[in-house]
Amino acid sequence: MSTPNSTWDTRKTELELPEEIDLQVELANVGSRTLAILIDLALGGLVLFIAYSLWELLAHDVTEDWFTRMSSNVLKTVLILLIFGFQWCYFNLFEWLWNGQTPGKRLLHLRVIKVDGSPVSGIDVLLRNLSRPVDTLGPMGLIGLLMIFVNRKAQRLGDLMARTMVIHETAIDWSIFDQVKAQAGAAPVPANTPGIHLSSAQWELLHRYLNRREQFQDEVRQRLARQIYEVLKRAARGTDLEVSTLSPEDWLTELARRT
Amino acid sequence: MTLGVFVRDNRPRWERLETMLAFIETRGPAKTDRPFLRELSALYRATTGDLAFAQTHFRGTTMQLFLQQLVARAHNQIYRPHRLSSSVFGRFVFSEIPQAIREHLTAVTWSAIIFLMGIALGLSAVQFDERAASIILPNNILNSIYSGQMWTGSIFSVVPAPVASTYLFTSNISVALLAFAGGLSGGLITGWILFQNGFMLGVVFKLCADYGLLGALLAFIAGHGLLEISSIIIAGGAGLVVANALINPGSYSRSDAMAQQGRSAVRMAVACVPALVTAGCIEAFVSPSHAPVWFKAALGLTLGGCFWLYLMITGKSVKVR
Numbered sequence: 001m002s003t004p005n006s007t008w009d010t011r012k013t014e015l016e017l018p019e020e021i022d023l024q025v026e027l028a029n030v031g032s033r034t035l036a037i038l039i040d041l042a043l044g045g046l047v048l049f050i051a052y053s054l055w056e057l058l059a060h061d062v063t064e065d066w067f068t069r070m071s072s073n074v075l076k077t078v079l080i081l082l083i084f085g086f087q088w089c090y091f092n093l094f095e096w097l098w099n100g101q102t103p104g105k106r107l108l109h110l111r112v113i114k115v116d117g118s119p120v121s122g123i124d125v126l127l128r129n130l131s132r133p134v135d136t137l138g139p140m141g142l143i144g145l146l147m148i149f150v151n152r153k154a155q156r157l158g159d160l161m162a163r164t165m166v167i168h169e170t171a172i173d174w175s176i177f178d179q180v181k182a183q184a185g186a187a188p189v190p191a192n193t194p195g196i197h198l199s200s201a202q203w204e205l206l207h208r209y210l211n212r213r214e215q216f217q218d219e220v221r222q223r224l225a226r227q228i229y230e231v232l233k234r235a236a237r238g239t240d241l242e243v244s245t246l247s248p249e250d251w252l253t254e255l256a257r258r259t
Numbered sequence: 260m261t262l263g264v265f266v267r268d269n270r271p272r273w274e275r276l277e278t279m280l281a282f283i284e285t286r287g288p289a290k291t292d293r294p295f296l297r298e299l300s301a302l303y304r305a306t307t308g309d310l311a312f313a314q315t316h317f318r319g320t321t322m323q324l325f326l327q328q329l330v331a332r333a334h335n336q337i338y339r340p341h342r343l344s345s346s347v348f349g350r351f352v353f354s355e356i357p358q359a360i361r362e363h364l365t366a367v368t369w370s371a372i373i374f375l376m377g378i379a380l381g382l383s384a385v386q387f388d389e390r391a392a393s394i395i396l397p398n399n400i401l402n403s404i405y406s407g408q409m410w411t412g413s414i415f416s417v418v419p420a421p422v423a424s425t426y427l428f429t430s431n432i433s434v435a436l437l438a439f440a441g442g443l444s445g446g447l448i449t450g451w452i453l454f455q456n457g458f459m460l461g462v463v464f465k466l467c468a469d470y471g472l473l474g475a476l477l478a479f480i481a482g483h484g485l486l487e488i489s490s491i492i493i494a495g496g497a498g499l500v501v502a503n504a505l506i507n508p509g510s511y512s513r514s515d516a517m518a519q520q521g522r523s524a525v526r527m528a529v530a531c532v533p534a535l536v537t538a539g540c541i542e543a544f545v546s547p548s549h550a551p552v553w554f555k556a557a558l559g560l561t562l563g564g565c566f567w568l569y570l571m572i573t574g575k576s577v578k579v580r
Contacts, residue, residue, distance in 0.1 A: 118339075123525060134448070
């Protein structure tokens with residue numbers, strides 16, 4: 001799972017929906033967008049490399065055999081089409097069919113959307129991708145990088161022309177809000193103990209830790225428990241938990257039962 | 260209401276919306292039925308309400324972030340643009356593309372003027388000094404012309420026509436699309452591409468005329484020349500439309516002008532793609548063949564004429580949106 005509030009993409013922008021809700025989206029920044037492009041280029045390069053190797057293998061085999069000659073010609077044609085397709089169709093096709101995503105973008109949870117929040121149409125995709133030679137590819141990429149860096153919505157020239165922007169999506173994982181199970185053999189909460197009030201941020205911190213602690217190594221798990229215990233112990237002031245002798249982790253589990 | 264209670268009460272709804280979204284995102288709306296869509300729209304509205312509540316009471320929490328993701332995804336599905344259908348495609352081809360070109364005939368004219376200037380300069384450069392040709396033409400073509408032979412014969416006898424046609428139309432389409440994209444450089448790249456192609460044509464013409472190959476050259480380009488030159492001029496026009504929006508946005512902001520003009524410019528550029536595929540196939544299959552000249556000329560004129568007729572007449576009755 002990718003962590004919410006990614007440290008890469010910190011700029012946000014407001015979107016207004018027809019339902020009169022302001023939606024804040026996380027803009028994808030120079031780093032993630034460059035990485036996505038590199039992944040796409042590597043993928044296309046790999047396909048081209050395989051096609052080129054095949055062609056090299058067969059094209060030099062100039063025999064009288066008509067089948068070999070024909071397959072060499074077919075491969076040559078396919079190779080030319082592949083290079084062309086990668087240059088002009090790869091980004092267009094994927095962003096059009098995958099609703100604003102290419103393989104690289106999908107891997108990094110990026111998506112192209114219109115600046116008003118609606119999904120991209122075919123024309124938008126064409127506009128932003130046909131302009132790549134001028135602001136993405138080769139040395140011209142510097143122009144695109146600079147634009148993404150400077151522009152408020154991180155739009156390069158092609159994005160401006162198509163009125164699109166690239167956002168960073170967060171993978172949704174509701175399991176971090178799961179109710180925490182009491183430990184086996186724990187005494188039931190005494191009937192008349194008052195509930196402990198936590199702020200939403202504190203409650204979320206507590207549950208994110210408790211629901212994900214199995215993924216940590218023991219040492220990290222203990223250290224995090226101590227840190228969170230330090231933060232949350234003030235909330236338990238005036239209850240029997242204040243003087244509890246439980247270990248930090250057990251103390252946090254106990255706290256979750258009282259909220 | 261605390262965050263814990265809020266999540267516990269509403270989580271089934273959000274998870275249901277998420278599964279429905281996953282379904283519609285991968286399978287498409289055509290695979291859904293009426294009750295599904297009703298439920299989706301109801302869940303969407305309910306979740307928007309939850310988001311509004313979360314924005315007031317639980318600002319800055321991860322849960323709010325998750326709800327935003329969910330609402331944004333649902334919004335994407337509910338307000339998605341029309342998928343490609345035959346009617347959308349037909350409207351694009353038979354009214355939007357020709358309308359875009361008729362709207363920007365001035366830019367196309369300017370593009371043609373730059374191209375003609377290239378031709379004129381190419382002609383006069385060779386007239387002035389024959390060695391000027393070596394700036395732009397590769398040696399094997401030059402030597403072939405000097406010895407009084409068309410270079411096309413030797414090239415097309417080695418490379419089989421299907422490979423040659425693929426190579427020709429892919430490189431021509433690349434040039435045309437680059438001429439469009441070049442508009443974003445303020446027209447510099449567009450102008451250069453137009454000028455360079457015109458210059459090359461001028462040089463070849465003058466050189467062939469000097470060495471008695473004019474008839475052979477005309478016979479060679481009769482089949483595909485008109486279509487190819489028309490396409491490059493239209494693509495150049497598309498680039499100039501973008502450049503004009505960038506340099507001279509009028510009462511709009513630069514990015515607004517660009518976004519507005521770019522929509523019709525990209526349609527102009529797309530119009531060149533099928534034309535160039537056709538031209539490339541003729542150039543490789545028909546032009547080097549021993550078909551009679553009148554046949555090549557008739558083919559070229561018919562196709563070129565049809566292309567321009569299509570651009571000038573089609574979709575006139577359809578109202579501009």
